[in-house]
Amino acid sequence: MSRVIHVFRTPDRFIAGTVGQPGERAFYLQAVQEARVVSVLLEKQQVQVLSERIGALLEEVARRFGADIPEETEDVGDLHPLTTPVEEEFRVGTMGLGWDSEAGAVVVELLAATEGEVDESVVLDDTDEGPDAVRVFLSPEQAREFAARSGRVISAGRLPCPLCGEALDPAGHVCIRTNGYRRGVGISPSAAAPDES
Secondary structure, three states: OOOOEEEEOOOOEEEEEEEOOOOOOEEEEEEEEOOEEEEEEEOHHHHHHHHHHHHHHHHHHHHHHOOOOOOOOOOOOOOOOOOOOOOEEEEEEEEEEEEEOOOOEEEEEEEEOOOOOOOHHHOOOOOOOOOOEEEEEEOHHHHHHHHHHHHHHHHOOOOEOOOOOOEOEOOEEEOHHHOOOEEOOOOOHHHHOOOOO
16 A cells, blocks of 8 residues: 655644643644644653754755754644544654755655665655655744744643652652652642640
8 A cells, every 4th residue: 555645835834733641642743734633742851852853954054055944933723623523634753854045945844654664865855655644844944943842732731840850640649859759739838747735
């Protein structure tokens, strides 16, 4: 069966988003163009790596080709949630990233996870062999906004423990800085003190 490549040359949206509560969130990338919506599932670390690599690619493009690249920003214009229903097309295994100098666009390719190794020649290629893929062309402005939003999505998870920095669960966590004492979340020192009356 030949592979399916979903191509978005002028997407209305390309965003990272989550479904679920902090600590149990599923991360998605979603491409939207008019009525067409494709969502793929991936790991939080993959979103972070893609965001960082996009930033590095834009800096390299500006340095090497003198392209007009917008400055890094934390401003995000699109704070809307994922388009629902979120229907997973596939789980992302391999990601590809490139620069299309003719279109002046960052090209992001997300390939479906497979049992074996992925031949690198299928990344950013239209060959019939290989895993299904989503290919999105982003203007430099869209790429910067994707990176900024991704940073917000990643940091919107569980609060870090003030002592060790590990993520706090709603039921607390075993903090290595307190020698294994299980800290509760939201307990103030006065509430935890024994009643002396």
